[in-house]
Amino acid sequence: MxxxxxxxxxxxxxxxxxxxxxxxxxxxxxxxxxxxxxxxxxxxxxxxxxxxxxxxxxxxxxxxxxxxxxxxxxxxxxxxxxxxxxxxxxxxxxxxxxxxxxxxxxxxxxxxxxxxxxxxxxxxxxxxxxxxxxxxxxxxxxxxxxxxAPIGFELLPPKFTLTELQHLYEAILETELDKRNFRKKILSMNVLHDLDEIQAGVAHRPAKLYQFDQERYTRFLEEGYTFDV
Amino acid sequence: MxxxxxxxxxxxxxxxxxxxxxxxxxxxxxxxxxxxxxxxxxxxxxxxxxxxxxxxxxxxxxxxxxxxxxxxxxxxxxxxxxxxxxxxxxxxxxxxxxxxxxxxxxxxxxxxxxxxxxxxxxxxxxxxxxxxxxxxxxxxxxxxxxxxAPIGFELLPPKFTLTELQHLYEAILETELDKRNFRKKILSMNVLHDLDEIQAGVAHRPAKLYQFDQERYTRFLEEGYTFDV
DNA sequence: TCAAAAGTGTTCTTATTACACCCATGG
DNA sequence: CCATGGGTGTAATAAGAACACTTTTGA
Incomplete structure (x- = not known):
């Protein structure tokens, strides 16, 4: 050889x-x-x-x-x-x-x-x-x-609640997050679309459903926006 | 085959x-x-x-x-x-x-x-x-x-001035940094050892020389310290 | 005495943290 | 009516950004 x-x-x-x-x-x-x-x-x-x-x-x-x-x-x-x-x-x-x-x-x-x-x-x-x-x-x-980068959404169904999203981040980052601060931060990024729908069939106050807005995110990126949890 | x-x-x-x-x-x-x-x-x-x-x-x-x-x-x-x-x-x-x-x-x-x-x-x-x-x-x-991570030091001689360090970061990050803020931040990390030496032969006020303190950095890491410029 | 880079603090603005109660639903 | 998780605001603290003048040296 x-x-x-x-x-x-x-x-x-x-x-x-x-x-x-x-x-x-x-x-x-x-x-x-x-x-x-x-x-x-x-x-x-x-x-x-x-x-x-x-x-x-x-x-x-x-x-x-x-x-x-x-x-x-x-x-x-x-x-x-x-x-x-x-x-x-x-x-x-x-x-x-x-x-x-x-x-x-x-x-x-x-x-x-x-x-x-x-x-x-x-x-x-x-x-x-x-x-x-x-x-x-x-x-x-x-x-x-x-x-x-807003990749967490890839692990969730298209429609999800903010609590589901928070639990996802907590699982990945192996940490606990404050509910109010997390919501404030994630919503202030303006890449979630409020679907005006709520959960059904849960034994508690039903949560609002959101969707990741890929288009808006792409547009923001071009303006120099940075996603940062 | x-x-x-x-x-x-x-x-x-x-x-x-x-x-x-x-x-x-x-x-x-x-x-x-x-x-x-x-x-x-x-x-x-x-x-x-x-x-x-x-x-x-x-x-x-x-x-x-x-x-x-x-x-x-x-x-x-x-x-x-x-x-x-x-x-x-x-x-x-x-x-x-x-x-x-x-x-x-x-x-x-x-x-x-x-x-x-x-x-x-x-x-x-x-x-x-x-x-x-x-x-x-x-x-x-x-x-x-x-x-x-404090890897910038790998690109500099063992003894360097804060201005040299700043110019290095500016070159890598392709941005300009504020001199006072940069010094404050980098010194507050406590991983630079002040050598009590100064430049010689420069046609201006000579700068103090510093050295990266690997030992102290390693010790800090164990305590959960994070380097962040 | 001039040119050139070193060195140094404070104020303002923005982001982060900590924290507790009422709400809507199904069982 | 109770248990469960959903939803909300404010005050305190910390971090980041903006900014100008004096000092030391060699030429």
């Missing part, structure tokens, strides 16, 4: 940390590996990148195979490339995270998985490969990003 | 955006390519990752070959993996940036380069591959990071 060939004796994969929110905890969608190595262990969904496929496309493909979803929020975090991270060869992986609405689909284990299941981020067990480390990096990045 | 083999018909490289500061502009160290493709064009220093080499190690190696420096600030940004980003095959690259003190070395073109030279970040010409895009990503990340 020539020297150049040996450089090409390696592969790359993508791993996708799919975040969801069930109203209480921040969740991550894990698969149980259906093939060695680490058969039976929980892991992040991922796959090798096809030779003629962009890495972003590969990440979208992994997401779609597992959830059926297209066009959801997806962001690359970084590459993981320790020599021995994969027991069967040299495989560098590119980590992504996605934000999905848990009600939009039922996870269907893709070819590479025995099963797929939501796990609370706070109580994730030991995962295959270096996936705990990857999850941690994605979580750190999400925490930062959610404060400076 | 089997299907599995075709997955392994690819390589990965690292590219390292080496930032420096000359007192005025933020600089980036570019090489002029000595071999095809893009022979003669300016590019980011980079190299293929050896089969038995961690990607971080590869980035350190590229840096050392070009500068002779070890142990300097180095941070991964992200991977670039469009199918056609490299004209000769499928090559994914992992982008890093480093912060160096320009006075510590003279760049020596490594084997892969005809020459190496500092360029002002603001006036970088068209580079080889997708390197303009990579540079842009690293710059964006540096801008964010420099505000929340």
């Amino acid at each position: 020539s020297e150049v060939d040996s450089f090409f004796k390696s592969a790359f994969s993508v791993d996708n940390v799919i975040f969801g929110f069930d109203g209480g905890d921040l969740k991550v969608l894990l698969i149980q590996r259906g093939a060695p190595p680490y058969k039976g262990k929980w892991a992040l969904p991922g796959d090798l990148v096809y030779p003629n496929e962009d890495i972003d496309t590969a990440a979208e493909r992994v997401l779609e195979q597992l959830t059926g979803l297209k066009g959801v929020y997806l962001e690359q975090v970084k590459a993981f490339g320790a020599v021995n991270r994969h027991p069967l060869g040299r495989v560098i992986t590119i980590a992504y995270y996605s934000l999905v609405k848990t009600n939009d689909f039922q996870p269907t284990p893709a070819s590479f998985a025995q099963s797929a299941q939501w796990h609370s981020v706070g109580t994730v067990e030991e995962l295959a490969f270096d996936h705990n480390q990857i999850l941690q990096s994605c979580l750190t990045q999400l925490k930062q990003k959610v404060r400076i | 089997s299907e599995v083999d075709s997955f392994f018909k690819s390589a990965f490289s690292v590219d390292n955006v080496i930032f420096g500061f000359d007192g005025g502009d933020l600089k980036v160290l570019l090489i002029q390519r000595g071999a095809p493709p893009y022979k003669g064009k300016w590019a980011l220093p980079g190299d293929l990752v050896y089969p038995n080499e961690d990607i971080d190690t590869a980035a350190e190696r590229v840096l050392e070959q070009l500068t002779g420096l070890k142990g300097v600030y180095l941070e991964q940004v992200k991977a670039f993996g469009a199918v056609n980003r490299h004209p000769l095959g499928r090559v994914i690259t992992i982008a890093y940036y480093s912060l160096v003190k320009t006075n510590d070395f003279q760049p020596t073109p490594a084997s892969f380069a005809q020459s190496a030279q500092w360029h002002s970040v603001g006036t970088v010409e068209e580079l080889a591959f997708d390197h303009n895009q990579i540079l842009q990503s690293c710059l964006t990340q540096l801008k964010q990071k420099v505000r929340i």
Whole structure:
């Protein structure tokens, strides 16, 4: 084997940390590996990148195979490339995270998985490969990003209450927020559209429903507006 | 060729955006390519990752070959993996940036380069591959990071004046800062050690010299301190 | 004595925090 | 009528922004 060939004796994969929110905890969608190595262990969904496929496309493909979803929020975090991270060869992986609405689909284990299941981020067990480390990096990045960009909405249904939004931020940031201050701040950003609708069928005063106003946000961005929770 | 083999018909490289500061502009160290493709064009220093080499190690190696420096600030940004980003095959690259003190070395073109030279970040010409895009990503990340972590000091000599530090921040953040407010803020963080020394040989009132106090910063971090310019 | 950059405080404005009660609904 | 979560305002404090003059040195 020539020297150049040996450089090409390696592969790359993508791993996708799919975040969801069930109203209480921040969740991550894990698969149980259906093939060695680490058969039976929980892991992040991922796959090798096809030779003629962009890495972003590969990440979208992994997401779609597992959830059926297209066009959801997806962001690359970084590459993981320790020599021995994969027991069967040299495989560098590119980590992504996605934000999905848990009600939009039922996870269907893709070819590479025995099963797929939501796990609370706070109580994730030991995962295959270096996936705990990857999850941690994605979580750190999400925490930062959610404060400076209006991406939290990606985890909520199109219509939501302010309390739901607050609980989402509390779950992601792992902190408690003051109800009045949170509402004041989020409403003062002017990117929520008051739908003039209220919850139905709840055993308490029904809350108003809001919607994220993407158009208005885009317009504000052009004027130099910054989102900042 | 089997299907599995075709997955392994690819390589990965690292590219390292080496930032420096000359007192005025933020600089980036570019090489002029000595071999095809893009022979003669300016590019980011980079190299293929050896089969038995961690990607971080590869980035350190590229840096050392070009500068002779070890142990300097180095941070991964992200991977670039469009199918056609490299004209000769499928090559994914992992982008890093480093912060160096320009006075510590003279760049020596490594084997892969005809020459190496500092360029002002603001006036970088068209580079080889997708390197303009990579540079842009690293710059964006540096801008964010420099505000929340005391890494600016990595670009300055061990002893520096507050005005030099301010000019550095102005160059990175592409903004003007108020002298009094900047000094108040940076001194209130208590991570600068006043050396009780002053500049010599300047045709104006000599400035006091300061040093970044890494130990004190580390101690503060443990107490939950956050750096924030 | 001039030019050039160093050094220094105060006021005003804005953002952040802390905090407690009444309201609407379903059971 | 009770339990549950929804909804609201103000005062105190802290952080950020704006701003001008005196000092020290070398030429």
